[in-house]
Amino acid sequence: MNHIGRLFQINIFGESHGNSVGILLDGVKPGIKISKEDFKADLLRRKAGAKGTTPRIEDDEIIIESGVFNGYTTGAPILLRFLNNNTKSKDYSNLLSHPRPSHADFTANNKYNGFNDYRGGGHFSARLTLGIVAAGVVAKKMLDGVLFETKIINLGGEENQAKFNEILDDVISKGDSVGGIVKIKIKNVPIGLGEPYFDSLESTISHLLFSIGGVKGVEFGIGFDGASLKGSSYNDLIISKEGKTKTNNNGGINGGISNGNDIDIKVFVKPTPSIAIPQETYNFKDDKIEALKIEGRHDSAIILRSLVVLENACAIALADALLIKEAYK
Amino acid sequence: MNHIGRLFQINIFGESHGNSVGILLDGVKPGIKISKEDFKADLLRRKAGAKGTTPRIEDDEIIIESGVFNGYTTGAPILLRFLNNNTKSKDYSNLLSHPRPSHADFTANNKYNGFNDYRGGGHFSARLTLGIVAAGVVAKKMLDGVLFETKIINLGGEENQAKFNEILDDVISKGDSVGGIVKIKIKNVPIGLGEPYFDSLESTISHLLFSIGGVKGVEFGIGFDGASLKGSSYNDLIISKEGKTKTNNNGGINGGISNGNDIDIKVFVKPTPSIAIPQETYNFKDDKIEALKIEGRHDSAIILRSLVVLENACAIALADALLIKEAYK
Amino acid sequence: MNHIGRLFQINIFGESHGNSVGILLDGVKPGIKISKEDFKADLLRRKAGAKGTTPRIEDDEIIIESGVFNGYTTGAPILLRFLNNNTKSKDYSNLLSHPRPSHADFTANNKYNGFNDYRGGGHFSARLTLGIVAAGVVAKKMLDGVLFETKIINLGGEENQAKFNEILDDVISKGDSVGGIVKIKIKNVPIGLGEPYFDSLESTISHLLFSIGGVKGVEFGIGFDGASLKGSSYNDLIISKEGKTKTNNNGGINGGISNGNDIDIKVFVKPTPSIAIPQETYNFKDDKIEALKIEGRHDSAIILRSLVVLENACAIALADALLIKEAYK
Amino acid sequence: MNHIGRLFQINIFGESHGNSVGILLDGVKPGIKISKEDFKADLLRRKAGAKGTTPRIEDDEIIIESGVFNGYTTGAPILLRFLNNNTKSKDYSNLLSHPRPSHADFTANNKYNGFNDYRGGGHFSARLTLGIVAAGVVAKKMLDGVLFETKIINLGGEENQAKFNEILDDVISKGDSVGGIVKIKIKNVPIGLGEPYFDSLESTISHLLFSIGGVKGVEFGIGFDGASLKGSSYNDLIISKEGKTKTNNNGGINGGISNGNDIDIKVFVKPTPSIAIPQETYNFKDDKIEALKIEGRHDSAIILRSLVVLENACAIALADALLIKEAYK
Numbered sequence A, B, C, D: 001m002n003h004i005g006r007l008f009q010i011n012i013f014g015e016s017h018g019n020s021v022g023i024l025l026d027g028v029k030p031g032i033k034i035s036k037e038d039f040k041a042d043l044l045r046r047k048a049g050a051k052g053t054t055p056r057i058e059d060d061e062i063i064i065e066s067g068v069f070n071g072y073t074t075g076a077p078i079l080l081r082f083l084n085n086n087t088k089s090k091d092y093s094n095l096l097s098h099p100r101p102s103h104a105d106f107t108a109n110n111k112y113n114g115f116n117d118y119r120g121g122g123h124f125s126a127r128l129t130l131g132i133v134a135a136g137v138v139a140k141k142m143l144d145g146v147l148f149e150t151k152i153i154n155l156g157g158e159e160n161q162a163k164f165n166e167i168l169d170d171v172i173s174k175g176d177s178v179g180g181i182v183k184i185k186i187k188n189v190p191i192g193l194g195e196p197y198f199d200s201l202e203s204t205i206s207h208l209l210f211s212i213g214g215v216k217g218v219e220f221g222i223g224f225d226g227a228s229l230k231g232s233s234y235n236d237l238i239i240s241k242e243g244k245t246k247t248n249n250n251g252g253i254n255g256g257i258s259n260g261n262d263i264d265i266k267v268f269v270k271p272t273p274s275i276a277i278p279q280e281t282y283n284f285k286d287d288k289i290e291a292l293k294i295e296g297r298h299d300s301a302i303i304l305r306s307l308v309v310l311e312n313a314c315a316i317a318l319a320d321a322l323l324i325k326e327a328y329k
Helices: A036-046 A105-111 A119-124 A126-142 A161-174 A201-210 A223-228 A303-327 B037-046 B105-111 B119-124 B126-142 B161-174 B201-209 B223-228 B303-327 C036-046 C105-111 C119-124 C126-142 C161-174 C201-209 C223-228 C303-327 D036-046 D105-111 D119-124 D126-142 D161-174 D201-209 D223-228 D303-327
Strands: A009-014 A020-026 A062-064 A078-083 A147-155 A180-187 A215-220 A263-269 A279-283 A288-292 B009-014 B020-026 B062-064 B078-083 B147-155 B180-187 B215-220 B263-269 B279-283 B288-292 C009-014 C020-026 C062-064 C078-083 C147-155 C180-187 C215-220 C263-269 C279-283 C288-292 D009-014 D020-026 D062-064 D078-083 D147-155 D180-187 D215-220 D263-269 D279-283 D288-292
Touching (some): A009 D078, A020 A126, A036 A062, A078 A126, A078 D020, A105 A119, A147 A303, A180 A303, A201 A215, A201 A303, A201 B215, A215 A223, A215 B201, A215 B223, A223 B180, A223 B215, A263 A303, A303 C303, B009 B126, B009 C020, B037 B126, B078 B126, B078 C020, B201 B263, B201 B303, C036 C126, C126 C303, C147 C161, C147 C303, C180 C303, C201 C215, C201 C263, C201 D201, C215 C223, C215 D223, C223 D215, C263 D223, D009 D126, D036 D062, D036 D126, D036 D303, D078 D126, D119 D126, D126 D303, D147 D161, D147 D303, D201 D263, D263 D303
Antiparallel strands (some): A009 A020, A020 A078, A147 A180, A180 A263, A215 A263, B147 B180, B180 B263, B215 B263, C020 C078, C062 C078, C215 D215, C279 C288, D147 D180, D180 D263, D215 D263, D279 D288
16 A cells, blocks of 8 residues: 555655655666765755754655665665654654544554554654655656646745745744645656556546645646636647647646646645644543644644655656556557 | 556446447455446436536446346456447547547547547547446445535536526537536545555545546645645644544545545536537648537536546545455454 | 456456456557457367367357457457357256365355355356457467467376377266366567566466466476476576577576576366266255266366467466566667 | 565565665554564574575574564554675676576576676575565464465475485585475465455465576476376365365365365475586677686575575465455455
């Protein structure tokens, strides 16, 4: 269940307060030049430190455990790990009886009969997105020429980027949190990626996006706003031999298959569930509703760090689709 | 690529103008009472005939080809077929050179090197959703007690149901089309369905929803509107031993796992791409932009017939998740 | 569970006495010329009628239900069906209480809680191998230049082909049955098919072979006889640039990957379990051991009809491996 | 391709001379008590040191990287690693131009375009079977009451155990190697594991066995020797309510499904390909046949260390089948 992909396959593992977190890749083309350096830029984009992000800062040094030899991928599985160094386990002792609202505490406890590692969210921790980022770096190496432009277009309901700073100051000062909407534009996508039905590009991309904690909405092209359009204005007219369309309301995908136009995706990331403001929750020990004060270090706007995670999730889906396309050339 | 599911598995097949369309199910529990009658209600909900739907009306009589014996599922694969009787092949001769905007004509032609069956959209035809509906009927039989409430909450930008009729009259008279937003509420979902990461319930549900033609947006709970909320108001406070929450902004899923509250989903269905109004497209034979008039019989609002398709897609995802849960009890 | 394959995927369905049996193929390359005629030769090789085979003779006319258009594969799923015409249901009424030795009656009844279609073995019937044969025909079309030589090298313990006729006469006259060993030699296999570990060519080929009823042993190259060899004589010395080896004890596969030499496989097919000679079995109704006389029409040597089934199972595995190889070229 | 399993899933990784080798498990039941101690016995059975095994002795200390908390499995993926400490890389420099006979050097070099890690066989090294052993230990924990008896019944063609020592002395003194046949008897297997066709227990077990280097033959029950039997003597008569049979020629499996009798498997393991005796191979640099002397430390009879590997491969297949059975209870 922690595995996805038909040819380019990834397997995620680890816990927030365990030895390490990481990802195991399979089906990577042999002969791709790769080094620790290649991961740095994307890992840095995910890193905490900026305003609105957690003060728990890990060095996020990647360990390439296997599958790379003399600087090139070998075709064998690539295990990528990140050690957990900066953990404070004492902050999380209360979670068993007092599940945090909007977190996985309650569901995980139920599903795993209380055996799940609850420290810092355990396997559900946002720290595991390190693996998604790392896998995406490898995926991008297989997506020659494809470009990603990813940005926040809505923070806390505000679409004016100039005001984002103000919004962050506000929630930080109040111990609250915000979410927002991320827009991903993918350029130079080859025509013919994806399949009708269950491997539709929308299906595989959304599958990966919704596997990331906090994602609660995904739309392609104009998305939900298209409900106001008639077919005559929604339809994207084909205006060139290469399939270029006049508009891109479909987001670059028809019948589940890329049409050569930009793939446009919008993703809603919910407000970070961990807030400093006291909330109510159910006390399962004493069987009553009770106030809960979440201690520890958290992101006021996890969305700030999610851009590269979401982008790389898309890259993973595309890399798999591209390999499948190659098989049928 | 036309296959999905871990235990409850479905395989879709067929073309609009071929012998038949249908679905092959595997991993169905043995001993489920099932007959042709059981499919009627849901198939009727998908059927054309009402205002805004195509005048191509098929009898949609289901053929249970295998996997059912003496009125009960046997545990062997269940092949469900629907004959294509009411086809008019002559309407579609123009599609090779003049791909219809927002349709899969261009992408399919590219992907399959011109070998795809283009008649009536071929394998991409909305007629294949018959199979999804039928699979969902079987899925629901495995989802004892789970209830689905599905309705259109937005048609052509209008949220007032009383005006839907007017909107349909308008687009029908103009030869145009509309889309809208479907809301699915799923009640009595057991706690513990779904997995963290790649089998998250949001991932598997969205995967199936986005495999249906015309779906371009999926959101859970409050969805994109949640961008305006702070964490303190977005978070769903747990207020009972059974995990009931005060609000349901997360749509009944935390950490990818059902939390026992209603699963709330909104789905954007784009306007039917086939419209009677002439449009421009690229003429690939003569290498120029040209007017295109789509002949044939079409839905002005395919969304009207999509409700049961979307609902049953969700049922398929839940049935698979429930079987997995059973395995780990 | 009735599904296999990574890119070239097959799904088997049907029962001996149901409407039809068949196979649903996915991941077939578009643009392959194919017609009913193409299946005839291999279907004929499986057909009953010769000495030692069942007097139940079906016409085995293939129905190409989908995925083929204008004589070429389209890239969409191909549903292939065979109607069951010549069934005599009355012969099988006794199986519930008196499971036939070496058949699946007892295990199926247990696994499916008595809901399985027991008529003629139901889903377990050798009639389903029609689907395997048909899938193999399509697979072979993707395996350009690859040649298969398949023969019986041992019938009832006898390795002298001239005596096979005599052996058949003997078991037919006694109402008994025989099995034997089939040798499959596959020529012109490209180097590089298969993977280390779980997609090793031995793994995927044996997986498919052992999915065929009656197969109880599979070996590659010299196989079990190699136990008597020292490494110095077992090892296949490489003697040419193309990887030709002096001997072929490894059967053309090293590290799970084809090495360009012939793939040599031996398969043990057990004696047909249905025999006319009375046997004992457990009477589950009256709770005692009892004599059982199997009525109906059966093969005295199902191995005679299995050659093409086994050969085509191998072709299915190879076609999938070839597509994967293409993806990584 | 390094991934297998439907619910209980394993992913193998690592190279002989990389950082580590290991296995990533998914779908393990939560709440299983497990510690490093639990792996010791089986790892010891695989360990080198005895006569006929390599002098490269690793400590084989298992690192439980994730998925275990407070001594119990959590339900999250379990990453198990083994460091490579005792490596001598200098011994392997010659393999690129001079592929070793019966090894994967030639096929791997071809498949991966020369990018594979060739040191000590790289990803193909028998060292990776550590992961199989470790996964099997976890699998056995899920197979409550199931017992395995595994032994060598044929070494170098000799079936008399008293002479095995002599055979080893002989090949060691000559710098040669031997293989043989391993018999695995699995007791107390529940009825109903496995499926017809592609998840037949023979298919999934053989798939895993053939994924282990050196395995070139697998048979169930009496196996190939059954070619000499008539149906009347091959058939296993059912003699009790619990499905006990008089004989066990079918090896405990009918129709792909366990019948409650012992599962009897025989596996042919080829002679270790690395021998000290000079052999010929093709020199791909100078384009001629040339003598090859394999340096380094090797097993004269890898079969001695393979028993627990083969046994645990079977356990992996059974654990997955048992979980599936649970899902349909």
